[in-house]
Amino acid sequence: MYSKMDDFRLWDDWLNGSLAHLRDAQLLRTLRPTVWCNSSSEAYIHRADLDAWLIGQPPVVRHYDHGAAINASAAVIPGDSDIRSTHIVRQYGDTDCRTAPTASNTAAAQDSDSACHRCGSGRGDGDRYAYCSSRSSSKQAGLSCNSGSNVINRDGCSSGSAAHCGSVGGLEDAAAARSLETGPTGRPGGCAGCSSSRRSSNNSNSSSSNTDPGPLVRLRLFSLNDYLGLASHPEVAEAAARAARQVGMGPRSSALVAGYTHSHRQLEEGLAQLKGTEDCLLFPTGFGANLAVMTSLAYAAPTSAATAGCSASHTNGSSSALAIFSDELNHASIIDGARLASRGSGTSGDAVQLHVYRHNDLGHLEDLLAATPPGVRRLVVTDSLFSMDGDFADLRGLSSLRRRHPFLLAVDEAHATLVCGEGGGGAAEAMGVAHEVDLHVGTLSKAFGALGGFVACSHSFKQLLVNRGRAFVYSTSLPVPVVEAAGAALRVSQRESWRRTHVWSLVRRLGCGLGIPALSPVVPLVVGPEGPTLELSSRLLGEGLHVPAIRPPTVPPGTCRLRVSLSAAHSYDDVDELIRLVRQSDVPLIRLPHLLDPRAALTPEVFQRRWIAAAAQ
Numbered sequence: 336m337y338s339k340m341d342d343f344r345l346w347d348d349w350l351n352g353s354l355a356h357l358r359d360a361q362l363l364r365t366l367r368p369t370v371w372c373n374s375s376s377e378a379y380i381h382r383a384d385l386d387a388w389l390i391g392q393p394p395v396v397r398h399y400d401h402g403a404a405i406n407a408s409a410a411v412i413p414g415d416s417d418i419r420s421t422h423i424v425r426q427y428g429d430t431d432c433r434t435a436p437t438a439s440n441t442a443a444a445q446d447s448d449s450a451c452h453r454c455g456s457g458r459g460d461g462d463r464y465a466y467c468s469s470r471s472s473s474k475q476a477g478l479s480c481n482s483g484s485n486v487i488n489r490d491g492c493s494s495g496s497a498a499h500c501g502s503v504g505g506l507e508d509a510a511a512a513r514s515l516e517t518g519p520t521g522r523p524g525g526c527a528g529c530s531s532s533r534r535s536s537n538n539s540n541s542s543s544s545n546t547d548p549g550p551l552v553r554l555r556l557f558s559l560n561d562y563l564g565l566a567s568h569p570e571v572a573e574a575a576a577r578a579a580r581q582v583g584m585g586p587r588s589s590a591l592v593a594g595y596t597h598s599h600r601q602l603e604e605g606l607a608q609l610k611g612t613e614d615c616l617l618f619p620t621g622f623g624a625n626l627a628v629m630t631s632l633a634y635a636a637p638t639s640a641a642t643a644g645c646s647a648s649h650t651n652g653s654s655s656a657l658a659i660f661s662d663e664l665n666h667a668s669i670i671d672g673a674r675l676a677s678r679g680s681g682t683s684g685d686a687v688q689l690h691v692y693r694h695n696d697l698g699h700l701e702d703l704l705a706a707t708p709p710g711v712r713r714l715v716v717t718d719s720l721f722s723m724d725g726d727f728a729d730l731r732g733l734s735s736l737r738r739r740h741p742f743l744l745a746v747d748e749a750h751a752t753l754v755c756g757e758g759g760g761g762a763a764e765a766m767g768v769a770h771e772v773d774l775h776v777g778t779l780s781k782a783f784g785a786l787g788g789f790v791a792c793s794h795s796f797k798q799l800l801v802n803r804g805r806a807f808v809y810s811t812s813l814p815v816p817v818v819e820a821a822g823a824a825l826r827v828s829q830r831e832s833w834r835r836t837h838v839w840s841l842v843r844r845l846g847c848g849l850g851i852p853a854l855s856p857v858v859p860l861v862v863g864p865e866g867p868t869l870e871l872s873s874r875l876l877g878e879g880l881h882v883p884a885i886r887p888p889t890v891p892p893g894t895c896r897l898r899v900s901l902s903a904a905h906s907y908d909d910v911d912e913l914i915r916l917v918r919q920s921d922v923p924l925i926r927l928p929h930l931l932d933p934r935a936a937l938t939p940e941v942f943q944r945r946w947i948a949a950a951a952q
Contacts (some may be wrong), residue, residue, distance in 0.1 A: 341852065375903075379772050381551060382550050401790070425796075453494055557913060568823075570827055578816040587814075592819040603616065613792070621777065626805075627790070631659065656710065657712045676689075712743070714743045720754075723898065727855070731768060748776065753825075753835075754781065774792045779817075837854050841907070848911070849917060871897060874920060875897075
């Protein structure tokens, strides 16, 4: 007999079946919490959580504040005001471990700004702070306090190559330091600075776990998009902290209502200058920026008295029709935006045609363009640096193609902005075609080390996005501290150009070391099937390196891979260790054919020479 409860069971069956399918296909993903650390290339994780991760189990440590105070930070020597030439000090009672100032192993890193970075992580008592060294391109002097594993031992120091020396943020005595390991209640990971409040919260927290979290383990991250290491830069941190102290989060409203400040406007002007455009518009996310571009351009332009004659003479009255041409490997935000646009964002009922062309195949794109009826607006949209393959769009070819088949060109430079080009303007700047791009989409959450998105464009397109871009109109504007941090990152990137130089030297080193085409700071180690890919990722994780396994639907079936993301915060030693472990695994790597095409590189001629040399090794 049918019951209303059967309708709820339908959802239960659907949900359980969906999750079972993901588990069976080895595609079920799990969030893995780590302990915060002011570094662009490292994180810390409880041993118990790491052990669970290695066998594919959910995290087991529920007290996420366990060990937060022992985040392997480093304290600045009292009285040293120059944070760029700071020694790192670790002091536990009578124990004093120091590292000398860093010594560069590349010419680019000899700049004084490559020294340790500082952060202001609250200790919980209001007036003591921990500081952290963030390695950029330098080799740090070896620490004598530990050797061997990456585990933070009793004296608080993290071992391993180029390890940070862990500080407890100015704790005056060994007893207080020991309490950070054992905790005020005898469990590992307590906080001496706030023991009473922790006791209270631990006793009252119904979700607490009795699982011993174990020691903290250092992970070297090849999984972040912080390409220039700016998320942990002291100027970026200070800009955010200063703004937060002055205005909190700033006005919490959509930009059109009351959320737009001089900070937002100043950052927009800086980004427009970076991209060489008239103007720029900020978005809460890069995903939202692409959604707004796609859906705004799909709107039909209502005929007015001022434009009726012009519209009819040029387009035979069909200017509302739109055809979107999208590369098959574009980011999900472009795909979703184009699909949404094609499903009826227009106001006059005219269909929006969506065409997907084969990856970087301009011959296929030209055929599609040529088949488009006259009077249809044409939009070509592409990533400039593809996030899973690490190759580049043939922007030179697109620039030539639009002269034969006029179209609007939108380029998502999320992974290329600040990384490519002499001034960090992106791949379009590096290829000399920035002036051919109509809409430069970007993000502040990658090389900027902050959060948010933007579209650099003309004044007119900005006006359209402000009024038609629903992802902009109906979203709260970025918090002021985030905007100030992004502005600081932009200034630092222009001053410290060695960061771009260093990250590109790491790209060359990894490609040559593994004999694979490495075209950008995103380097895919393509294995193929899901199982071996997960096994290699797990093996590296067990050695203290986090290199995530990427599987369908993010990448096509049969091309599962480890996605290596390089940063200026990585050292040569880090990359050499990755090379050694991958080669030691004897897992064969697949070379994707399109990555061997010189047109997929930023500089095809240089790419050909490098690849021939790497393949010969």
